[in-house]
Amino acid sequence: MATEASHSVKSGFQPRSSTEKTLDKGFIWLTRILALAVAALLLFIALTVAIRAMPAIQEYGLGFLFSKEWNPVEGREKYGALPIIYGTLVSSAIALFFAIPLGVGTAVFLSEDFLPLSVRTPLVFLVELLAAIPSIVYGLWGIFVLAPAIAPVLEGLHKNFGWIPLFSTVPGNRSMLIAGIILTIMILPIITAISRDSLASLPPDLRQASLGLGATRWETLFRVLLPAAFSGIVGGIMLALGRAMGETMAVTLVIGASNTISPSLLAPAQTIASLLALQFAEARGLQVAALMYAGLVLFILTLIVNVFADLIVRQVKKF
Numbered sequence: 001m002a003t004e005a006s007h008s009v010k011s012g013f014q015p016r017s018s019t020e021k022t023l024d025k026g027f028i029w030l031t032r033i034l035a036l037a038v039a040a041l042l043l044f045i046a047l048t049v050a051i052r053a054m055p056a057i058q059e060y061g062l063g064f065l066f067s068k069e070w071n072p073v074e075g076r077e078k079y080g081a082l083p084i085i086y087g088t089l090v091s092s093a094i095a096l097f098f099a100i101p102l103g104v105g106t107a108v109f110l111s112e113d114f115l116p117l118s119v120r121t122p123l124v125f126l127v128e129l130l131a132a133i134p135s136i137v138y139g140l141w142g143i144f145v146l147a148p149a150i151a152p153v154l155e156g157l158h159k160n161f162g163w164i165p166l167f168s169t170v171p172g173n174r175s176m177l178i179a180g181i182i183l184t185i186m187i188l189p190i191i192t193a194i195s196r197d198s199l200a201s202l203p204p205d206l207r208q209a210s211l212g213l214g215a216t217r218w219e220t221l222f223r224v225l226l227p228a229a230f231s232g233i234v235g236g237i238m239l240a241l242g243r244a245m246g247e248t249m250a251v252t253l254v255i256g257a258s259n260t261i262s263p264s265l266l267a268p269a270q271t272i273a274s275l276l277a278l279q280f281a282e283a284r285g286l287q288v289a290a291l292m293y294a295g296l297v298l299f300i301l302t303l304i305v306n307v308f309a310d311l312i313v314r315q316v317k318k319f
Contacts (some may be wrong), residue, residue: 077286082145082261107192128189143253147178201229279291
């Protein structure tokens with residue numbers, strides 16, 4: 001025993017006391033309880049929405065997902081979610097199309113030593129500050145600033161490429177493309193911040209080992225650092241996608257509230273979240289159940305996207 005004690009002192013190792021072991025076990029159980037509580041809360045929300053949507057589920061079934069008509073007039077009520085599902089997915093896809101390269105590129109620029117630290121720090125703060133701006137401010141900015149500013153660009157797209165279905169509609173102040181651009185600005189700080197943190201948390205040995213083997217700075221960045229931070233970057237993208245799919249006020253103000261399906265990005269459209277914002281306050285009876293059904297569809301879409309992203313991350317890790 002004396003030999004073991006002297007060896008522990010010499011090596012700098014000190015045995016853990018029973019109090020520390022008890023605290024460790026308590027912390028583990030606390031985190032388990034909190035994780036289960038979050039899962040239970042998520043399940044409770046889903047069940048509550050599903051129960052409130054049950055009249056519409058019984059009335060329309062899966063046909064609700066493929067019907068294009070949304071008529072809340074009493075006596076002729078008929079509800080279908082296909083146009084709003086289309087608007088939700090397309091506007092989110094536009095936002096990701098622009099935000100992923102911008103966000104990841106900005107994260108790389110701010111995590112590497114391209115600029116002095118005194119310049120990078122304010123830039124990081126300004127990017128993250130974008131996430132603190134209320135969505136209603138983005139919507140108003142989109143109406144009064146963005147839409148008039150890009151109007152000549154949209155008119156040029158229609159004039160020169162109107163034969164392409166994507167630009168076949170005469171542009172106005174509200175459209176799918178404007179909503180996608182607003183969503184791009186709103187989710188950009190999420191992708192940038194999480195991607196930057198993922199890159200900054202990588203062990204310095206990765207960069208040093210790659211450079212020591214003769215790789216260039218760009219080879220190290222694209223073949224070592226970005227693949228190593230891939231799971232964190234995908235997590236940030238999925239979090240941003242959830243924000244884009246569920247964004248309400250900003251999209252409601254700029255998308256046009258048109259319950260139609262058009263291949264043109266210059267045409268007005270509608271999303272699930274914007275429909276809920278516009279109609280829920282005055283909804284009654286079956287319309288409330290239909291709106292709840294639409295909210296349940298949005299919940300399931302978000303869940304599917306996150307499961308799919310998790311599968312991608314696992315496959316990349318195996319590769």
